[in-house]
Every structure is written in C-alpha cells, then in structure tokens.
Amino acid sequence: MLKIENLHANAGDTPILKGLNLEINSGEVHAIMGPNGAGKSTLSHVLSGKPGYTVTEGKVTYQGNDLLDLDPEIRAREGVFLAFQYPVEIPGVSNIYLLKAALNSIRKHQGLDEVDAMDFLTLVKDKIKLLQMDQKFLYRAVNEGFSGGEKKRNEILQAAILEPKLCILDETDSGLDIDALKIVAEGVNSLRSADRSFLMITHYQRLLDYITPDFVHVLADGKIVKSGGPELALELEAKGYQWVEGQAA
Amino acid sequence: MTSHYIAEYEKTADLLPGQSIAWLKALRADALTHFSENGFPSLREEEWRYTNVSAIEKKLFLPQLTAQTAETDDAFFNDYRLEGALTVVLINGRYSKQHSSLEGLDEDISVLSMTDALAQNPDLIEQYLSKAVSIEEHSFVAFNAAWFSDGLFIHIPAKKVVDKPIQLLHVVTQGDCLSTIRNILVVDEMAEVNVIETFVGVDNAYLTASVTEVFVAQNACLTLHKMQIEGDKAYHFGGTYVKQARNARFNHHNFAFGGLLARNDMHTDLDTASECDLNGLYLGIKRQHIDNHTRINHLKPHAISRELYKGVLNQRSRGVFQGMVYVAEDAQKTDSAMNNRNLLLSNDAEADTKPQLEIYADDVKCAHGVTVGQLEEKSIFYLQARCIDEETARNMLTFAFANEMVDKVKLDGLREKLLEQLLKRFPQVSVDKAWL
Known part of the structure; x- marks a missing residue:
C-alpha cells in the first residue's frame, strides 16, 4: 500500500529526513517512535503534502502511484488521512459542514453522487456515538473552543466517516488524559480492518498499550534505526532512546 | 472651506x-x-x-x-x-x-x-x-x-x-x-x-x-x-x-x-455593572474607505465591555479601526476585551488599526488584540487534508471569517439580508448556501 524508499526531506533549508525506508502493507499497523527532533512529524507532513518541506531524494509510492506528485487534497481523496497533532480551529465552518464537504469531495473523486442528506446524518450520528461525543459538536465550528481531548476525538471521528485507506496518526496521544486516550484508542481499534493501514507516530509507549501495533520502528536523526514487534516499544520504554541512538552510531 | x-x-x-x-x-x-x-x-x-x-x-x-x-x-x-x-x-x-x-x-x-x-x-x-x-x-x-x-x-x-x-x-x-x-x-x-x-x-x-x-x-x-x-x-x-x-x-x-x-x-x-457588546464587520471592495471609530467609557465599577470588529478588505479598499477603551479612576473591577481582526485579500488593500487603552483604575481586566493578515496557511492546509481544494478552502475561510459576525445576529430575517449582501460583495466566494 505504501512504500517509502530512501526519503530525504528538508524543512525549509534544514535536512530532517535522511534516507528513510518503510513499507506498509494493507491492514498493518505500524508505530514510529523516536525522540524529539528525530523527524517524526516531518514524516507525517511530507506524506500528507504540507507546504514548507522539500523532498530532495527518494520516493514514496502509494497504491502504485507517486504520492509526492499529488496535491494534498488529492492525497486525502485517495484515502490518505492525517490526524493532526495540533488540529486547527476553523471558526465559522461547522463540523458537520466540513464532514459533508470532505465526504462529498471523496465521492466525487470516486465518480459517485453526493451523499444523501438523511444517510449522511445517520452515518454521522452512528460514528459520533463511537467516539462518545455529544451531537452538539457537529454544529459547532471545527475545533473551536474544543478541549485537547475533544480535538483528538474529532480527528478520529473524521477518519471514521471518511474511511481512509492509510491513516497517519501524528502524536494522537499527546496531551490526552487516560480516559480520553482510551476513547481515542477504542475509536482507532474499531477502524482497524484488512484493507486499512495505520502509521502511528508517537513519542511515548503508552498509546501502544491500547492500540497494539504489528510493527514498531525507531526513528532517530531522520532514519529508521531499528524495527521490531510490539516488544520493541517496551524495551525502548525501559532503556530509553539513548539505547537505540547508541546502537545507530 | x-x-x-x-x-x-x-x-x-x-x-x-x-x-x-x-x-x-x-x-x-x-x-x-x-x-x-x-x-x-x-x-x-x-x-x-x-x-x-x-x-x-x-x-x-x-x-x-x-x-x-x-x-x-x-x-x-x-x-x-x-x-x-x-x-x-x-x-x-x-x-x-x-x-x-x-x-x-x-x-x-x-x-x-x-x-x-x-x-x-x-x-x-x-x-x-x-x-x-x-x-x-x-x-x-x-x-x-x-x-x-x-x-x-x-x-x-x-x-x-x-x-x-x-x-x-x-x-x-x-x-x-x-x-x-x-x-x-x-x-x-x-x-x-x-x-x-x-x-x-x-x-x-x-x-x-x-x-x-x-x-x-x-x-x-x-x-x-x-x-x-x-x-x-x-x-x-x-x-x-x-x-x-x-x-x-x-x-x-x-x-x-x-x-x-x-x-x-x-x-x-x-x-455601574452595565454591559455592552459591540460587534462590527466592514467589507471593502474597489476603492472603498471604511473608518470605524469606537469608544467605550467605563465610568463606574463592575461594567463589562466586549468588542469585536472584523474587516475584510479586497482590491484597493482601506479599512480603519480606532478603538478606545477608557477606564475612569472610579471604574474598579472593569472587565473589558477589545479585538480587531483584519483580513487582507489583495496586496493593494490596507488596514489601519489602532486600539487604545486609557486606564485610571488599578483593579481592572482589560484585554485587547489586533490582527492584520491573510488567511492562515495552516487553516488552508487543514482543509486540504480534509479533501477540500485550495481555492475552495480559501473561499470557505474568507466567508467563514466574515460570516462569524453575521451569525451573531439573532433576527433571522435580518441575518438573511446581511448574508445576501455579504455574498453579493464577494461573488468569488462560491459558498454552498445549503449549509448555512
């Protein structure tokens, strides 16, 4: 589904990713862990097409196509979903409108008609229960005045409705208390399926107690320096990042 | 003369x-x-x-x-x-x-x-x-x-x-x-x-x-x-x-x-203990010049004032905001917040903004803020990441910026008329009215 080969990318003029390789198959859940400044968020930004980054070398293939060649909205319509580390507040645009506009963009991209209003409402109400959110959130401006936990839940709600093929979770656990973390994790787990992959970026092992990954990778200084199964996360937690950084050197 | x-x-x-x-x-x-x-x-x-x-x-x-x-x-x-x-x-x-x-x-x-x-x-x-x-x-x-x-x-x-x-x-x-x-x-x-x-x-x-x-x-x-x-x-x-x-x-x-x-x-x-809520929206197109001058005089204690003026300035238009919050010596426990936000849609548009506070009481809460700028790139990218193309994202954000003020109006009939006027002045904003 996703193949990243020898990816080098700069943020502005600063090289951040320095030869990253990663392959994700359908249905797999990959966790990327790493110390601050390793390039975790840069990876999610480059994959989703955020402006401000330059890919200097390497390539990213998504479903057989060059992902980096696509505009951000096309990537999203093709099924790449980024759950933001810092979801943006959009005053004046209601949550439900954004959900509907996003879903219809995907349907149009797929050559389908716009979603029926009643079907849409049923779908949204069904998914919002899953995230244990109040219906009033639908009619509030996107993320405006939401707490940290509400924003993260809202990101997962969007994913639940848009049904992406590749879901990138950028530090979705940061800033969450344990109850909010459990709700978010349940939401993510309910989305797991054979044709949907996840790339979870996190600094802490805690999230992986609730969402068990198939693979864990350690990112340090712009490269994956170690890969393994879920047990790697525990080992990291116990030994600290210096352990892998030391190994890489 | x-x-x-x-x-x-x-x-x-x-x-x-x-x-x-x-x-x-x-x-x-x-x-x-x-x-x-x-x-x-x-x-x-x-x-x-x-x-x-x-x-x-x-x-x-x-x-x-x-x-x-x-x-x-x-x-x-x-x-x-x-x-x-x-x-x-x-x-x-x-x-x-x-x-x-x-x-x-x-x-x-x-x-x-x-x-x-x-x-x-x-x-x-x-x-x-x-x-x-x-x-x-x-x-x-x-x-x-x-x-x-x-x-x-x-x-x-x-x-x-x-x-x-x-x-x-x-x-x-x-x-x-x-x-x-x-x-x-x-x-x-x-x-x-x-x-x-x-x-x-x-x-x-x-x-x-x-x-x-x-x-x-x-x-x-x-x-x-x-x-x-x-x-x-x-x-x-x-x-x-x-x-x-x-x-x-x-x-x-x-x-x-x-x-x-x-x-x-x-x-x-x-x-004493009175409250005012001042909302403003000014839209400039072509060579329009729109000047807003506000003054809130807190003369007695415990009064509350809220002020938000927004400007959307296109083409060669110019918007001015001069806002004064005056707090008299006697006006203890004043609670005041003044904001002016300007969105410039063209390089030739201009916004001049000058919030002023004049405070003679010592136990007061007075906040003020001003912004002049373009649409935020991070907002545009967020919408793109949600499948919306860039032009539509810009239109949505521009409209939403202005519509926030229209939305505060509680009289339905008036709100509709305002919305009509808003859309008329920004025809490039192809907003789907269905969601409004």
Whole structure:
C-alpha cells in the first residue's frame, strides 16, 4: 500500500529526513517512535503534502502511484488521512459542514453522487456515538473552543466517516488524559480492518498499550534505526532512546 | 472651506424643524458657529488621521427640505424592508409617513418623526437632544446638530418588551442630496427592544450625516443593528452615542458594507455593572474607505465591555479601526476585551488599526488584540487534508471569517439580508448556501 524508499526531506533549508525506508502493507499497523527532533512529524507532513518541506531524494509510492506528485487534497481523496497533532480551529465552518464537504469531495473523486442528506446524518450520528461525543459538536465550528481531548476525538471521528485507506496518526496521544486516550484508542481499534493501514507516530509507549501495533520502528536523526514487534516499544520504554541512538552510531 | 455650506444653511434655516423652539434654535446656532470655526475634520486630528474628508468639503450636498416623496419609486428600497418589523422610512432626510408601516405598534410606544416629536413635546426632546453627544465632539456632529432636517424619536416605556423589531430605513433617492438625520432612542427601565438602522441610496454621490443618540435606562436592554449599504459613490457619516445606566445592556451589530467613504462612530458610556457588546464587520471592495471609530467609557465599577470588529478588505479598499477603551479612576473591577481582526485579500488593500487603552483604575481586566493578515496557511492546509481544494478552502475561510459576525445576529430575517449582501460583495466566494 505504501512504500517509502530512501526519503530525504528538508524543512525549509534544514535536512530532517535522511534516507528513510518503510513499507506498509494493507491492514498493518505500524508505530514510529523516536525522540524529539528525530523527524517524526516531518514524516507525517511530507506524506500528507504540507507546504514548507522539500523532498530532495527518494520516493514514496502509494497504491502504485507517486504520492509526492499529488496535491494534498488529492492525497486525502485517495484515502490518505492525517490526524493532526495540533488540529486547527476553523471558526465559522461547522463540523458537520466540513464532514459533508470532505465526504462529498471523496465521492466525487470516486465518480459517485453526493451523499444523501438523511444517510449522511445517520452515518454521522452512528460514528459520533463511537467516539462518545455529544451531537452538539457537529454544529459547532471545527475545533473551536474544543478541549485537547475533544480535538483528538474529532480527528478520529473524521477518519471514521471518511474511511481512509492509510491513516497517519501524528502524536494522537499527546496531551490526552487516560480516559480520553482510551476513547481515542477504542475509536482507532474499531477502524482497524484488512484493507486499512495505520502509521502511528508517537513519542511515548503508552498509546501502544491500547492500540497494539504489528510493527514498531525507531526513528532517530531522520532514519529508521531499528524495527521490531510490539516488544520493541517496551524495551525502548525501559532503556530509553539513548539505547537505540547508541546502537545507530 | 465651509462657507458654501453655511451660505446654503442660511437660505434654508427657516425650513428646519423646531425653529420656533428657543433652546433648539440656540443649539443650532452654537453648532453652526462650531462648524464654521472648525470646518470639516482634518487629517491633523488624531481621530481623523486615516480618513480624508476633503472630497465632501469640495462638493456641495444640498438638503431637501420640502417633502416630495409622493412620487418616490419605492421599488429599490422595498427589498430592504425587514419582514415582521415595524418600519419607519426616511427619504432624503425626511420622514415619509406613506412609506412607513407601523401597524400593530402598541399605543404606549412612541415612534415619531423628529419634526412631530419637536412639535408635540419639545420639553421631552430637550431632555435628550445633544445629551449623549455634544456639538464639540467633532464637526460632523456639529454639522448634524445645525442642520438636521428630521429623524426619529423612539421611546419604549418601562418594563415593555417589544416583540417586533423596529426598523429605521434611511433612503436617499437623489444624487447630490444631503441627508442629515438626528435620531433619539430611549429605552426605559427594564424594557427590551431590537432596533435596526438601514442606510441605502442611489448610485450617484450623496452625503448621509446621521447621528443617533441612545439612552438605555437601568436594567433595560437594547440590541441595535446598523446595516450600512449606501450607494457606491456615497459619503456616509454615522455616529451612535449611547448612555447606559446601571445594569443596562447594549448590543450593537454594525455592518459597514457600502459607500465610497464611510465613517462610523460608536461611543458608549457605561454606568455601574452595565454591559455592552459591540460587534462590527466592514467589507471593502474597489476603492472603498471604511473608518470605524469606537469608544467605550467605563465610568463606574463592575461594567463589562466586549468588542469585536472584523474587516475584510479586497482590491484597493482601506479599512480603519480606532478603538478606545477608557477606564475612569472610579471604574474598579472593569472587565473589558477589545479585538480587531483584519483580513487582507489583495496586496493593494490596507488596514489601519489602532486600539487604545486609557486606564485610571488599578483593579481592572482589560484585554485587547489586533490582527492584520491573510488567511492562515495552516487553516488552508487543514482543509486540504480534509479533501477540500485550495481555492475552495480559501473561499470557505474568507466567508467563514466574515460570516462569524453575521451569525451573531439573532433576527433571522435580518441575518438573511446581511448574508445576501455579504455574498453579493464577494461573488468569488462560491459558498454552498445549503449549509448555512
């Protein structure tokens, strides 16, 4: 589904990713862990097409196509979903409108008609229960005045409705208390399926107690320096990042 | 500089309402003296430094002192009548009874033309006229006091909750016209009312110089809306001066969309524990110049003021915001927040913003913030990451920025009219109305 080969990318003029390789198959859940400044968020930004980054070398293939060649909205319509580390507040645009506009963009991209209003409402109400959110959130401006936990839940709600093929979770656990973390994790787990992959970026092992990954990778200084199964996360937690950084050197 | 206006005044002074009332005659004379001595405001005055009114000075706009509204074609302003409201129409600065619709007005509420109010009860008018703003405020106020040809007097008695909004529809039907209006709104204790001031006019140049004095008594609540959609070449001066008594509440929704050059003054004096909420939206296109001047005077303790003015400026337009929050020594526990946010849509558009705080009390909470900028890239990217293309994202964000102010209006009919005007001014904003 996703193949990243020898990816080098700069943020502005600063090289951040320095030869990253990663392959994700359908249905797999990959966790990327790493110390601050390793390039975790840069990876999610480059994959989703955020402006401000330059890919200097390497390539990213998504479903057989060059992902980096696509505009951000096309990537999203093709099924790449980024759950933001810092979801943006959009005053004046209601949550439900954004959900509907996003879903219809995907349907149009797929050559389908716009979603029926009643079907849409049923779908949204069904998914919002899953995230244990109040219906009033639908009619509030996107993320405006939401707490940290509400924003993260809202990101997962969007994913639940848009049904992406590749879901990138950028530090979705940061800033969450344990109850909010459990709700978010349940939401993510309910989305797991054979044709949907996840790339979870996190600094802490805690999230992986609730969402068990198939693979864990350690990112340090712009490269994956170690890969393994879920047990790697525990080992990291116990030994600290210096352990892998030391190994890489 | 002003002699041509003064010469005109002398010719028509006898036709102004209330000339037989001694105190009013004296007031008008003082005002004229003030105006002739000071002339129109100049860029040298701090409060006019961004707004050049010399074009008004060079022209001569003439008042219409004889009512000649019978043949007025009302088709062009009928669209602006608010459904379900009591509507009072002023044409070219004169009350037009035949165009007004006051059916269903409760008997204890007074809605009178200023001419009639002065004729019927000059002593009552004396209690209010020139009491919320003095002729020394600046020359347009003096000009207005000297020359007002009519206006409205509204009195809501104590404890009356008026269910229908009252609309003042100011219409200018002729080019070169001078429409000088003085309105007085009195909302007595515990009364509540919604009032809408709508300004519309022809496409030729004309001048509106309107002053509205507002008195909100103890525990009363007034929500005043101003929908300024003057013609493209119009000059507009509109001042609203408010006195709020103890616990009085005043909400203002100020939409400045029209005119070539528009200046809006919004001042309020807050007594103990009173509250004001000032909202403004100014939209500039082409070469429009829109100046907003607000002043909130916290004179007594525990009052709360909230202010948010937003500007969307396109093409070569220019928006000005000068906001003053004054806190007197006695006004402890003042809670005030002032914000001005400007969105520039073109490289040639300009926003000048100057928030000011003058605080003489020591136990107060006064916040202020200003932004001038373009759409935020992170917001555009967020929408793109949610499948929306960049152009649509920009349109959505622009519209949403402005619509936030329209959305605050609680009168459904008015909100729809505002929305129409908003979309008309930004046709590139292809917003799906279905979700609104």
